[in-house]
Amino acid sequence: MDLLRTHLLLSSHLLKLGHDLRQALPSKLQIETKQNRLDLVTNIDKTVEQNLVAYLQKHFAAEKIISEEGYGTTVEDLSGYVWTIDPIDGTMNFITQKNSFGILVSLYKDGCGLLGYIYEVMTDRLYYAIHNYGAYCNGHQLQAPANLALTKGLLISDERLIKKASPAFLKVAEETLGIRSYGSATCETLSIIKGEAVAYLNCSTQPWDIAPALVFAAELDLVCTQMSGQAFNLLGENKIIFATPKAHTPLQEVALYL
Ligand code: 2AM
Numbered sequence: 001m002d003l004l005r006t007h008l009l010l011s012s013h014l015l016k017l018g019h020d021l022r023q024a025l026p027s028k029l030q031i032e033t034k035q036n037r038l039d040l041v042t043n044i045d046k047t048v049e050q051n052l053v054a055y056l057q058k059h060f061a062a063e064k065i066i067s068e069e070g071y072g073t074t075v076e077d078l079s080g081y082v083w084t085i086d087p088i089d090g091t092m093n094f095i096t097q098k099n100s101f102g103i104l105v106s107l108y109k110d111g112c113g114l115l116g117y118i119y120e121v122m123t124d125r126l127y128y129a130i131h132n133y134g135a136y137c138n139g140h141q142l143q144a145p146a147n148l149a150l151t152k153g154l155l156i157s158d159e160r161l162i163k164k165a166s167p168a169f170l171k172v173a174e175e176t177l178g179i180r181s182y183g184s185a186t187c188e189t190l191s192i193i194k195g196e197a198v199a200y201l202n203c204s205t206q207p208w209d210i211a212p213a214l215v216f217a218a219e220l221d222l223v224c225t226q227m228s229g230q231a232f233n234l235l236g237e238n239k240i241i242f243a244t245p246k247a248h249t250p251l252q253e254v255a256l257y258l
């Protein structure tokens, strides 16, 4: 597969999808509940995922697609090319704020991240990382964030983790410049990628939430592992730390107690 050609085609398709989504936003959303009253899906989540699956299958003969809303394929191992799709990441933000959500797509080959897309639809900012070519936002190359220690920056986490955090976690969190929670992996991982925060902790991420960010991590000297220190598992749920190298080490020690 020609990676740059794939990127050119896919990035222009994502931008068109984002344009169409913004146009469609004034129409009434059809909202359904999934596992609980806070776990929602809309007609737009489904339409975007169906669109992307069809696009990847048509243009890149995609056979393995891990996606949130069930239009992808069953993926049992990471051999060959594997795509991930989260059609709307931050569905609650999408419904309530019409903002602070994203479309997430990535491509892996034999477990190695090749392409990562984090698309902030409402600002029309397409962040992408290409294996060995760097990371960009709308064509402008991103620089690696400063390698700041935990005490020198903000900590990002999701409310589910903060609610059940251990005293050991809270002690370390108090030593940071503060905790923030944005309700979507899009906004939360971009905070680390842009150097606005030094660490992101999440105790319940699915592959489609984090797979694109891992490609950015490799290009921007950031570290993303499971809290156990093991490599991220693209086939299941993960508790993750995504951070600058200096912030990652102390968090991993504490995060084990969560
Ligand atoms: P979703 O909207 O695609 O389901 C990682 O935190 C991801 O988990 C979020 O981007 C969101 O993705 C999902 N999520 C579900 N419930 C959440 C919650 N209460 N707080 C934060 N994220 C949540």
Ligand code: CA
Pocket: 045, 068, 086, 087, 088, 089, 090, 091
């Ligand atoms: Ca989603």
